[in-house]
Amino acid sequence: MEFYLTEGGVRTQLPFGELEISGNEELGFRPFQLMIASVAGCSASVFRKVLQKKRIEIDDLQITADVERSSEEANKITAIQLHFVVKGRNLKHDLLEKSLQVARKNCSMVRTIEDSVDIKETLEVVNLSI
Incomplete structure (x- = not known):
C-alpha cells in the first residue's frame, strides 16, 4: 500500500476506491474509526462465514461498537465492546454463541490487537415470528 500526504491528512488508492484519512473527520476518516471499523467488519464477515x-x-x-480510549496515553484505544444483534427464525442462542467464539478465533483483526486492547463481545438473539 502506498500513502500520499494531502493538505488535511493522507490518501491511498485501493482496489475498491480512494481512501482519505485525517485527524479531522471533515476531511477524511479518522484513524481510530478505521481501526474500529476493521475489527467490527472482520468480526462480522468471519461470523457470517461460520x-x-x-x-x-x-x-x-x-x-454496535463502544470504544474506550485513554487520554493519558495519546488517546490509545484500550477497550472495544462489540454487541452483536442477530435476527432470524428458530435461532438457538448457544449455537450462535459458539459460532461467535469460533469467529473471534479466526478474525485476523481481533487476533492482531487482542493482546493490547481489551475486546469483549456480547450477543443478543431476536427470534422473529413466522
Missing part, C-alpha cells in the same frame, strides 16, 4: 458453514440462516446482523 454461520453459513453451520447452515444457520439469519435475517439480519447488526453490530
Whole structure:
C-alpha cells in the first residue's frame, strides 16, 4: 500500500476506491474509526462465514461498537465492546454463541490487537415470528 500526504491528512488508492484519512473527520476518516471499523467488519464477515458453514440462516446482523480510549496515553484505544444483534427464525442462542467464539478465533483483526486492547463481545438473539 502506498500513502500520499494531502493538505488535511493522507490518501491511498485501493482496489475498491480512494481512501482519505485525517485527524479531522471533515476531511477524511479518522484513524481510530478505521481501526474500529476493521475489527467490527472482520468480526462480522468471519461470523457470517461460520454461520453459513453451520447452515444457520439469519435475517439480519447488526453490530454496535463502544470504544474506550485513554487520554493519558495519546488517546490509545484500550477497550472495544462489540454487541452483536442477530435476527432470524428458530435461532438457538448457544449455537450462535459458539459460532461467535469460533469467529473471534479466526478474525485476523481481533487476533492482531487482542493482546493490547481489551475486546469483549456480547450477543443478543431476536427470534422473529413466522
